[in-house]
Amino acid sequence: MHLYRSHTCAELNKDHVDEKVRLSGWVHRIRDHGGLLFIDLRDHYGMTQCVIDPDSDAFELAEKVRSEYVVRVDGEVKARSAETVNKDLSTGEVEIYIREMEVLGAAKELPMPVFGEQEYPEDIRLKYRFLDLRRERIHNNIVMRSKIISHLRSTMVDQGFMEYQTPILTASSPEGARDFLVPSRLHPGKFYALPQAPQQFKQLLMISGFDRYFQIAPCFRDEDARADRSPGEFYQLDIEMSFVEQEDVFQAIEPVLRGVFEEFGEGKPVTQEFPRIPYAESMRKYGNDKPDLRNPIEMQDVTAHFDGSGFGIFANQIANDPKVEVWAIPAPTGGSRAFCDRMNKWAQHEGQPGLGYIFFRDGEGAGPVAKNIGPERTAAIRDQLGLKDGDAVFFVCGLPSKFVSFAGAARTRAGQELDLIDKDRFELCWIVDFPMFEWDEDEKKVDFSHNPFSMPQGGLEALENQDPLTINAYQYDIVCNGFELSSGAIRNHRPEIMKKAFDIAGYDEAVLYDKFGGMLRAMEYGAPPHGGIAPGIDRIVMLLCGEENLREVTAFPMNQQAEDLLMDAPSDVSARQLRELHIRLNLPKE
Secondary structure (H helix, E strand, O other), rough: OOOOOOOOOOOOOOHHHEEEEEEEEEEEEEEEEOOEEEEEEOOOOOEEEEEEOOOOOHHHOOOOOOOEEEEEEEEEEOOOOOOHHHOOOOOEEEEEEEEEEEEEEOOOOOOOOOOOOOOHHHHHHHHHHHHHHHOOOHHHHHHHHHHHHHHEEEEEEEOOOEEEEOOOHHHHHOOOOOOOOOOOOOOOEEEEEEEOOHHHHHHHHOOOOEEEEEEEEEEEOOOEEEEOEEEEEEEEEEEEEOOOOOOHHHHHHHHHHHHHHHOOOOOOOOOOOOEEEEEEHHHHHHHHOOOOOOOOOOOHHHHHHHHOOOOHHHHHHHOOOOEEEEEEEEEEOOHHHHHHHHHHHHHHHHHOOOOEEEEOOOOOEEOOOHHHHHHHHHHHHHHHHOOOOOOOOEEEEOOOOHHHHHHHHEEEEEHHOOOOOOOEEEEEEEEEEOOOEEEEEEEEEEEOOOOOOEEEEOOOHHHOOHHHHHHOOOOOEEEEOOOOEEEEHHHHHHHHHHHHHHHHOOOOHHHHHHHHHHHHHOOOOOOOOOOEEOOOOHHHHHHOOOOHHHHHHHHOOOOOOOOOOOOOEEEOHHHHHHHHHHOOOOOOOO
């Protein structure tokens, strides 16, 4: 018999009754039933109930073991009585009568229990992550992550893509986030950077003559943590294709993402044909560029109904500035004063003066707004939005660029409060036609809004003749249930367009060659049209596991302060190491 086990803790069933077996695993739980000890033994695969009585030579040892001891047990498989069968376990029809036991690894008193799914403070969970990972839910999440990555990898290969690795130590580049810098010992005063993404390398692979690339790529960005964004590092399904247009990328990627959500989504409906929503339309309808399409609320412009109306708060703003608009946020089933007041209080808590509203009952609109604009305008708003008795509508007024994010948050809040969001489905869509440039208010200049390597719609002619802030790019995001899974683009493969685009963003040619010289030189030697995308692995797994925080699907995450409490990183280094790197610390005063 094998030194440690003849079977795993998930294998045994009635077919094994009366067999002598050996199991090894962790003591999950111990129960004392009047002299009989019941030990739930757990390994990676599952759980088996073991029983030991005082007649066993191992009973004295069994009385000493505690939760999370690692033990080996030998014994016979016995069938459980009908009334004690545990249908929740794959091994629930049998139990092991222990004849021998060996402690393979003792456990100190636990700082947090593994049994059960109680909530514990983040610092305890991350410091003792090896215990946290033994808990059933998070252990299953990490197993699910592995299966999802394996599925994605095999699907990509089936689609004709080939996996290539790209460097981890590379050059710093202005790609939107802060780089993690690595000092060079051999080149004093110079630094490598960890890649924010394999962006330039995957494009260089296309220029090198490879056609369909993918990689499960680690990416590093020195950014603050959020629930849907890990600090420090994350993984993405990095993809690039040659001789393609935007629609070719969509057709290649939709089956991959649809397939992974169908495979691991436990039967929940998945979007079959991903809608294409222009960025400007998404902002107007949903208040952001990552809409949760499970929420049926769509905002509309109702400025005309308030222009010249008796509701002076809005009418005066409209009269004084032609750029002012009024947007309506419908709230189906929200037609009660109590709900409207709750939304109004929420808006004030968000730093807003409030939310104007109308609610409908007995065929009429009610509330201060309805009284001020009159029944005809109220009816016109109701008809435009398709509202009925029992519904409500909220209003925001001002410059859309100033209120759009608040309007989007109000849409989300109303959908959540009214339980309008169907949580048992995966709704995916493409957001397309992103602006190529945006105005940087801090720097008082035009800058790239998304990806500096994207092809502008209209090419060089647009760059030379259009207002930069009116130029769209062949850039696109894919969104699922309100989470951005990925950004992508058809790339700029022509050096003269790249030079002009960077010139508009304030980078002269010398800076361009300094920062992106390898890419620019490559384009000068024949570059194919190409494009790609990079869906985030962590977010896909998070959605499929039904979690709301990436920490729950990452084996060894950092905390919100970008600290690894388990390995105590970042940590101090020795003076000798600093000397070798020609670094002298200049720490801020406490």
